Amino acid sequence: MKIFVPNDSAARSIGADAIAVAITAEAAKRGVAIELVRNGTRGALWLETLVEVEVGGERIAYGPTTADDVASLFDAKFYEGGSHPLSLGATEKIEWFAKQDRVTFSRVGVNSPLDLEGYISLGGYAGLKKALSLSADAVVQEVLDSGLRGRGGAGFPAGIKWKTVLGAQADQKYVCCNADEGDSGTFADRILMEADPFTLIEGMTIAGTAVGATIGYIYIRSEYPDAIAAMQGAITVATCAGYLGKNICGSGNDFDLHVRVGAGSYVCGEETAMLESIEGKRGVIRSKPPLPALAGLFGKPTIINNVLTLASVPAILADGAAAYAARGVGRSLGTQIFQLAGNIKRGGIVETGFGITLDALINGFGGGTFTGKPLRAIQIGGPLGAYFGVEKLDVSMDYESLIAAGGMLGHGGVVLFDESVNLAEQAKFAMEFCSIESCGKCTPCRIGSTRGVETIVKIMSSRDAAEIAEQKSLLLDLCEVMRDGSLCAMGGLTPLPVKSALENFPSDFEGAAK
Amino acid sequence: MTYPVWDSQVAESILASLASDPGPVLISLQALQEHFGYVHSEAVALIASTFNVSRADVHGVLTFYHELRTTPAPEHQVHICAAEACQAMGARSLQSEVEGAVSAEVSKVYCLGNCALAPAAVVDGKLIGRATLAKIVEELK
Numbered sequence: 001m002k003i004f005v006p007n008d009s010a011a012r013s014i015g016a017d018a019i020a021v022a023i024t025a026e027a028a029k030r031g032v033a034i035e036l037v038r039n040g041t042r043g044a045l046w047l048e049t050l051v052e053v054e055v056g057g058e059r060i061a062y063g064p065t066t067a068d069d070v071a072s073l074f075d076a077k078f079y080e081g082g083s084h085p086l087s088l089g090a091t092e093k094i095e096w097f098a099k100q101d102r103v104t105f106s107r108v109g110v111n112s113p114l115d116l117e118g119y120i121s122l123g124g125y126a127g128l129k130k131a132l133s134l135s136a137d138a139v140v141q142e143v144l145d146s147g148l149r150g151r152g153g154a155g156f157p158a159g160i161k162w163k164t165v166l167g168a169q170a171d172q173k174y175v176c177c178n179a180d181e182g183d184s185g186t187f188a189d190r191i192l193m194e195a196d197p198f199t200l201i202e203g204m205t206i207a208g209t210a211v212g213a214t215i216g217y218i219y220i221r222s223e224y225p226d227a228i229a230a231m232q233g234a235i236t237v238a239t240c241a242g243y244l245g246k247n248i249c250g251s252g253n254d255f256d257l258h259v260r261v262g263a264g265s266y267v268c269g270e271e272t273a274m275l276e277s278i279e280g281k282r283g284v285i286r287s288k289p290p291l292p293a294l295a296g297l298f299g300k301p302t303i304i305n306n307v308l309t310l311a312s313v314p315a316i317l318a319d320g321a322a323a324y325a326a327r328g329v330g331r332s333l334g335t336q337i338f339q340l341a342g343n344i345k346r347g348g349i350v351e352t353g354f355g356i357t358l359d360a361l362i363n364g365f366g367g368g369t370f371t372g373k374p375l376r377a378i379q380i381g382g383p384l385g386a387y388f389g390v391e392k393l394d395v396s397m398d399y400e401s402l403i404a405a406g407g408m409l410g411h412g413g414v415v416l417f418d419e420s421v422n423l424a425e426q427a428k429f430a431m432e433f434c435s436i437e438s439c440g441k442c443t444p445c446r447i448g449s450t451r452g453v454e455t456i457v458k459i460m461s462s463r464d465a466a467e468i469a470e471q472k473s474l475l476l477d478l479c480e481v482m483r484d485g486s487l488c489a490m491g492g493l494t495p496l497p498v499k500s501a502l503e504n505f506p507s508d509f510e511g512a513a514k
Numbered sequence: 515m516t517y518p519v520w521d522s523q524v525a526e527s528i529l530a531s532l533a534s535d536p537g538p539v540l541i542s543l544q545a546l547q548e549h550f551g552y553v554h555s556e557a558v559a560l561i562a563s564t565f566n567v568s569r570a571d572v573h574g575v576l577t578f579y580h581e582l583r584t585t586p587a588p589e590h591q592v593h594i595c596a597a598e599a600c601q602a603m604g605a606r607s608l609q610s611e612v613e614g615a616v617s618a619e620v621s622k623v624y625c626l627g628n629c630a631l632a633p634a635a636v637v638d639g640k641l642i643g644r645a646t647l648a649k650i651v652e653e654l655k
Contacts, residue, residue, distance in 0.1 A: 009627075009628070009641050010627075010628050010630070010631055010641075010643060012641065013628055013631060013634070013641040013642055013643030014631060014643040014644060045630035045631055046630065048631070181625075181627060182624065182625055183625065184595075184597030184598040184599045184600070184624065184625045184629060185597075185598060185599040185629045186625075186627070186629065187627040187628065187629055187630065189627075190627040222581055223623065223625065223626050223627060224627060225639070260541075261541075261544065262579075263540065263543075263544060263579035263580070263581040263582055264579055264580035264581030264582075264623075265578065265579050265580060266624060277540060278537060279536070279537035280535075280537030280538055280539040280540040280541060280542075280575065281537070281539065281540070281571075281574075281575060282574050282575055282578040283578060283579070284578075298536060298537075339629065339630070340630060341599040341629030341630050341632065342598065342599040342600075342602035342603060342629060342632060343602040343603055343632075344630065347629070347630025347631070348630050370603065379598055383597065383598060383624075413599075413629070415598050415599045415602055415629065416602060417602045418602070421602065426598070426601075429598070429601070433597075433624065436624075437624070
């Protein structure tokens with residue numbers, strides 16, 4: 001019988017390997033014949049380590065388990081689906097999963113990540129087959145019609161980028177996948193790459209064949225060694241099976257894929273800094289224009305999309321643009337892969353159509369704070385995202401509504417803080433982070449961030465109301481300069497967490513305790 | 515972790531294997547660091563002459579990226595995530611607890627992508643979720 005123990009870095013970070021070893025040993029000791037499969041996580045990180053068994057074609061889950069539970073699981077004959085205090089029933093029917101709408105993440109965590117046959121049996125490569133049967137224009141039109149927008153943070157329509165690259169004339173074009181997932185509170189790229197790498201490869205292959213690009217790069221941050229290994233392994237498997245390399249699937253199209261590894265630089269998640277880094281240079285951003293779609297990697301037309309954007313493409317091609325666009329609200333179509341993180345009881349991946357409320361996400365799925373103390377602040381969209389207070393729990397989670405509420409969706413990370421948080425401290429950190437990670441090309445970001453730290457420190461340590469008011473006004477002025485004067489989102493958006501903290505949590509900016 | 519001592523001939527052969535790459539400087543530095551644990555001072559001139567770029571270019575890349583180091587790697591390294599999701603779960607106090615309590619190089623890192631199991635740390639390359647001083651000490655044994 002098949003027993004599944006996740007092999008991704010999150011599950012292993014809390015002991016999945018020890019469970020796999022214990023299960024193997026216990027099975028041998030008791031003479032129970034098992035087949036141990038190391039799948040990826042399904043994204044319910046609060047249930048890790050989630051052990052599953054396949055009984056009568058159905059997956060039964062147990063969790064969260066530790067190595068100490070293994071003996072009692074065997075006593076309960078869990079390998080036959082036996083009842084145990086950690087029984088969760090059928091995996092698909094666990095409410096937390098059943099209430100989601102998994103499209104991009106439909107295959108994540110089901111099989112062993114490098115099992116190509118398993119991937120195909122779950123509908124993998126149906127999108128590429130469809131794409132190869134269509135003209136390039138039709139593939140790009142399908143992506144346009146789906147309403148898919150950049151999931152990395154900027155929210156730019158993916159189809160328009162593709163159309164620009166398709167229309168550009170050049171002897172070489174590229175597809176670059178931005179897997180430099182540096183935003184705190186986000187981990188969907190990592191989980192997708194570790195648990196379902198073929199989906200990303202398929203999405204990039206569709207992009208390449210559609211616009212005539214024959215070389216692709218995946219730029220993965222070095223903090224993700226397991227994702228790097230999974231992608232490299234999957235590239236080898238796909239190449240051997242004819243899904244990458246020369247004449248893919250007999251279509252006459254060539255597509256080679258390479259992995260590039262970052263070296264600990266947040267700003268390299270900015271698309272032009274990423275191109276510089278792939279070219280082996282300092283990760284300094286480029287001024288735009290020219291757009292990377294016309295003059296990108298090595299000066300050639302380049303599609304740059306985030307992991308989640310490219311990984312959504314196979315489903316869009318396989319099931320049609322209309323099915324994808326039927327989800328979501330307004331101009332935010334399709335599904336978003338939200339990541340619940342920080343001080344949260346039930347953290348992990350929640351994929352659902354745009355338009356779910358923040359409350360349904362963090363209290364419904366998330367179950368509130370991990371510590372059980374009252375929730376005080378929520379940061380949405382990474383270190384450049386706004387801090388909301390609990391009065392904003394009704395906000396609809398889509399691109400436009402979040403901007404209207406004074407925030408942004410970013411990469412879909414949602415970080416909870418309980419009442420112990422000090423928002424002046426968080427605002428100071430936002431500036432500090434910018435000063436550490438700024439590429440240094442433009443002055444507002446390079447110098448402004450350091451001045452920002454100093455100003456917030458003055459506010460925090462002052463006992464003089466007049467001085468505090470003066471420094472606050474200086475800080476707001478600095479935020480305006482950074483927002484309007486910076487070349488990229490690093491300096492341009494650092495004011496967002498700072499200003500939102502100041503506006504939504506004024507009591508934290510009243511100086512030192514008297 | 516222990517690394518071999520710097521050997522310029524070995525370094526040359528590592529660089530030779532990267533000769534066909536269209537943008538070889540960063541991956542050269544990374545490859546040398548992976549092998550030797552750090553980038554030796556002789557590496558800058560070596561990379562510059564191998565790939566026909568200026569030493570200033572190589573130095574610029576070497577000093578831009580936080581992860582590239584110019585001093586030999588210590589025996590044990592602990593990285594503690596200092597970003598928001600981990601801050602929300604006590605990363606600031608974990609950092610000060612760990613510093614001084616272990617005989618390892620302790621440094622900050624910004625996001626390890628384990629934000630639902632915060633706070634996160636990496637001990638000699640191994641990711642630790644729901645990190646505590648006790649777990650880190652145990653891993654260093």
